[in-house]
Amino acid sequence: MHQVLDALTFFGRELIHMLSLPLLLASGVSxxxxxxxxxxxxxxxxxxxxxxxxxxxxxxxxxxxVILIGIYVGGVYGGSQTAILLNIPxxxxxxxxxxxGNLLARRGLAGQAIGIATLSxxxxxxxxxxxxxxxxxxxxxxxxxxxxxEYFLLAVFGVMICGSLAAGNPIKGxxxxxxxxxxxxxxxxxxxxxxxxxxxxxxxNGGISLIPAMIGLFAIPEIIDSLxxxxxxxxxxxxxxxxxxxxSFKRHLPTTFRSxxxxxxxxxxxxxxxxxxxxxxxxxxxxxxxxxxxYGTGCExxxxxxxxxxxxxxxxxxxxxxxxxxxxxxxxAVILGALFIHNVRPGPLLFTEQPEFFYQIVAMLxxxxxxxLFGGLAAARILPHVLQVPVGVLMPVITVLCVVGxxxxxxxxxxxxxxxxxxxxGYFLKRFGYTPAPIVLGLILGPMADENLRRALYLSDGxxxxxxxxxxxxxxxxxxxxxxxxxxxxxxxxxxxxxxxREVSAETP
Amino acid sequence: MQANKxxxxxxxxxxxxxxxxxxxSLKIAxxxxxxxxxxxxxxxxxxxxxxxxxxxxxxxxxxxxxGAFRGSWRPRATIRExxxxxGLWATVLIGSYVxxxxxxxxxxxxxxxxxxxxxxxxxxxxxxxxLVTVIATFGIYFVFARIFIISLP
Numbered sequence: 001m002h003q004v005l006d007a008l009t010f011f012g013r014e015l016i017h018m019l020s021l022p023l024l025l026a027s028g029v030s031x032x033x034x035x036x037x038x039x040x041x042x043x044x045x046x047x048x049x050x051x052x053x054x055x056x057x058x059x060x061x062x063x064x065x066v067i068l069i070g071i072y073v074g075g076v077y078g079g080s081q082t083a084i085l086l087n088i089p090x091x092x093x094x095x096x097x098x099x100x101g102n103l104l105a106r107r108g109l110a111g112q113a114i115g116i117a118t119l120s121x122x123x124x125x126x127x128x129x130x131x132x133x134x135x136x137x138x139x140x141x142x143x144x145x146x147x148x149x150e151y152f153l154l155a156v157f158g159v160m161i162c163g164s165l166a167a168g169n170p171i172k173g174x175x176x177x178x179x180x181x182x183x184x185x186x187x188x189x190x191x192x193x194x195x196x197x198x199x200x201x202x203x204x205n206g207g208i209s210l211i212p213a214m215i216g217l218f219a220i221p222e223i224i225d226s227l228x229x230x231x232x233x234x235x236x237x238x239x240x241x242x243x244x245x246x247x248s249f250k251r252h253l254p255t256t257f258r259s260x261x262x263x264x265x266x267x268x269x270x271x272x273x274x275x276x277x278x279x280x281x282x283x284x285x286x287x288x289x290x291x292x293x294x295y296g297t298g299c300e301x302x303x304x305x306x307x308x309x310x311x312x313x314x315x316x317x318x319x320x321x322x323x324x325x326x327x328x329x330x331x332x333a334v335i336l337g338a339l340f341i342h343n344v345r346p347g348p349l350l351f352t353e354q355p356e357f358f359y360q361i362v363a364m365l366x367x368x369x370x371x372x373l374f375g376g377l378a379a380a381r382i383l384p385h386v387l388q389v390p391v392g393v394l395m396p397v398i399t400v401l402c403v404v405g406x407x408x409x410x411x412x413x414x415x416x417x418x419x420x421x422x423x424x425x426g427y428f429l430k431r432f433g434y435t436p437a438p439i440v441l442g443l444i445l446g447p448m449a450d451e452n453l454r455r456a457l458y459l460s461d462g463x464x465x466x467x468x469x470x471x472x473x474x475x476x477x478x479x480x481x482x483x484x485x486x487x488x489x490x491x492x493x494x495x496x497x498x499x500x501x502r503e504v505s506a507e508t509p
Numbered sequence: 510m511q512a513n514k515x516x517x518x519x520x521x522x523x524x525x526x527x528x529x530x531x532x533x534s535l536k537i538a539x540x541x542x543x544x545x546x547x548x549x550x551x552x553x554x555x556x557x558x559x560x561x562x563x564x565x566x567x568x569x570x571x572x573x574x575x576g577a578f579r580g581s582w583r584p585r586a587t588i589r590e591x592x593x594x595x596g597l598w599a600t601v602l603i604g605s606y607v608x609x610x611x612x613x614x615x616x617x618x619x620x621x622x623x624x625x626x627x628x629x630x631x632x633x634x635x636x637x638x639x640l641v642t643v644i645a646t647f648g649i650y651f652v653f654a655r656i657f658i659i660s661l662p
Contacts, residue, residue, distance in 0.1 A: 058659060171573065175523065175566045181559045182530060189552035196537060196552055197530070220603065227630050228596040392631025396623050397645045399603055403610065404653055404661060411660045413611045420607045424600065432519050450555040457549040491573075 007133055007359075014359035018367060023066050027364070030067040031371040034074020035379050038094075039082045045075025045093075046330045046437075050218040051398070053338045054211045054405025061342040066364050068338055072331055073368040076274055076310055077121040077376055084113045093274035093313075096282040096306035103298030111380065115243055116300055118376035120256065120307035125369035127260035127308070128267065128315020132322075133362050135268070137351060139323040142472075146348055148456035149466045153476035155449035158326045160480050162438035163487035170487035173438050176429070180442020181449060183208050190451055203414040210337045212406040212419035213443060217436035218334070219402045220423025223395045225430070243377065252304045255285050263309035267316020267329075274310040274317075274329065281309030315365060322346050322358055325448075330437035336444055341409075513574040520571040527563035534560055595630070602626055615661040620646045 018024075030052075037048040048071045056064035079094030084101035097117060104113035146154070162177030163170030186197045187207030198204040249256075259281040266277040285305030286295045295302050317332040325347040327333040339346050350358060406419035426436050460466050467473050537553030548554060606622040613621075620642050627638040653659045 055653070055659070171566060171570055175563065175570065178559055178563050178566065182527075182556065182563065185556040185559065191550070192541065192552050194537065194541070194552045196556060197533060223603075224596050224599045227599045390631045392629075393627055393641050395599075395630070396626035397641075397649075399606070399626070400619050400623065400645065400649055403607065404649065404659070407662045408653075408659045413662055416607055416610060416662060420604060423603070427596075427600070432515060453555055454550050458547070462547060462549055 004134070007137060010355065010359045011133060011362055014356060015363040015366065018066075018360065018363045023063065024367065026063055026066045027070045027367050028371045028375065030070030031074040031368050032375045032379065034071040035078035035081070035372070035375055037071065038075035038078020039379075044222065045072055046334060047219050047222050048075050049331050049338075050214045050334045051401055051405050053334060053341065054215055054408050055401070056338075057211065057341060057409050061344060062360060064338065064342060065361065066367075068335055069361070069364040070368045070371065072335065073125055073311070073314060073365065073372050074375065075331075076314060077118070077372050080117040080121065080307055081114060081376075081380065084110060084117060093278055093310040094306070095275060096278040097303055099282075099296065100299045100302040103296075104300070104303070107298050109298070113303060114380040115377065116248065116303055117307045118373060118380075119249055120304045121311040121376065122369050122373040123256055124260060124263060124308035124311030125314060125365060125372065128264060128312040129362050129365040129369070130315070131264040131312070132315040132318050132365070135319050136323050136358065139319060141351070145472055147470070148452040148459065149470055149473045150476060152449055152452035152456055153467075153473055153480065154324060154326065155445040155452065157476060157480050157483065158441055158445045159438075159449075160483045161326070162441055163483070169433065170491055172434050176434050176436075176438030177442045180439040180444075181446045182442075183213070183439070184443050184446020185450065190447060191454060203412065208443065209409055209415050209418060210341065210443060211409045212415040213422045214334055214337055214440055215402050215406050216419040216422030217426040217439055218330075219398065220420070221427040221430045221436070223399055223402075224427050226391050227395050229391070248300065252301055255288075255301050255305050256308050258284060258288065259305045259308035260312045263312025264316040266309070267313035268319050274313040277309040277313040278306040281305045318361065318365075322350060322361065323348065327441065330435070330440075333437050333440045333444065337440065340444065513576065516574045517571050520567045520574070523570070524564050524567035527560045527567060531557060531560035531564065598629055602629065610662040616646055616650055619649065
């Protein structure tokens, strides 16, 4: 109880500290920009955040993070607007919202659907922030006992969860993760100062710059893909009365609470993102609903479930990010990179070295949620017009912003070449069914794995026994094994399921 | 089936690349290992483990998709899919822009890139493309170079 009161006091102090005009302005503008980015099909919160990491590189840390968190919150929510108005989710996170939201819109209730989605997203973000406030210090206090072996295992765990970051095939996720680890080995070795795998390129002595690699991997494939798609969908332009009704909100309180818990739990699990949270929550709401037959006909409850869960996931994903430096999803992987770039070292020591920073993040989430509420309701009337901007105009401008972001880090044209090279790699990998998040995760965790494994082995005279004799190491080793075996079991089950599906389809005339 | 065959090709490319890295790592490790530096403390040790894992994963990928060895493979279809005409155009234009940047001023290179891109991907009217080019180029230049004082290529 004492700890909770302390946490609330710290949070209150940081919230007041954050209420300055420049920070509020930055938060408001970035949330609105996030909503627009999230609403535009093909542009995701991950793309926007990775692009802005480069642009905000020279900014003050607090200001940069206010912008990134604002874009994140706005981006996750923004997708629901296109899901409702176009039946095309702006982001994968709002795919579940398209089912009920668009059916409500087609019945002439577009405004009401947007109102419900906005209020649900607002409540979801606040719920996530509360969970972050409560769960993180607990997890952080355990992580304080970490040594070299534990840090190494944590890095291995981070790469192993890549198996679940790749949709469908864990092997592809692991290949991505290990490719990222290999990229992280390029450059000067931190222990003995030897330049590895630079192949005579002195620009690589400092290693692969994270921002150009991130922008390249996430943004360039999206840009090329969006330009490849020709068709543009029709937009529902008539949006009236977006203000949600209190009675409607009160009716869905149990669903809101259940979805909040689901969103947090899924957000905490590394690798499972907002899209999974929304689908699980939607399915769960249908199972517990008093009128499940209304699902699929434009049901408010289904929309509430998916929107609360995907936004609660933001707070959930920040829990392992801040306490263990393990991101919960692709956006938090990019935010992890941004924290490193701004010299903030997330992990167990964050709560002792920079406790105020943690509460600032929670305050940023709360402020972004408030802006999202008002911005979302206001954007409902503007967005149908923004959605008319042709992709052929928007994407070239975004390409220029990518170049600016990659160059801004250290004013080297080499970084722009690097961004393009990673962009090509990301594009081809995407075609082969690989996602960029594992590579970024490997790139971030590489130095941690390298230094800590070598140090740990040196201290134990090359013995691997500490993996079994140190309690936290043993737990982490077990968790890694369970993760790997779980992913392999899923992989083994898949061909059998595919096979049975083939049999069924063969029998069907 | 074509996707599975592409996976097999990717698996072989991965094994080849990882084998080169494995060899390089081994050379680094051998160079540093000695009486006072155990093998596991050398800069080549962790890259050696990573490249070995990549080789194993490449083999696993090929084994999992081994069914795709049967039947014919149409590499042209895979390559055509990878380099869809519009995608290829976009890639070539972005690549040209990146290569042009150090040779031209940012404003000139950006203006040329935006004009050509909007003409190729939004072919409505030359005037619309020109307007978008001028507004976006000078807007980006003004915001980043003048307001945020960020150096541009």
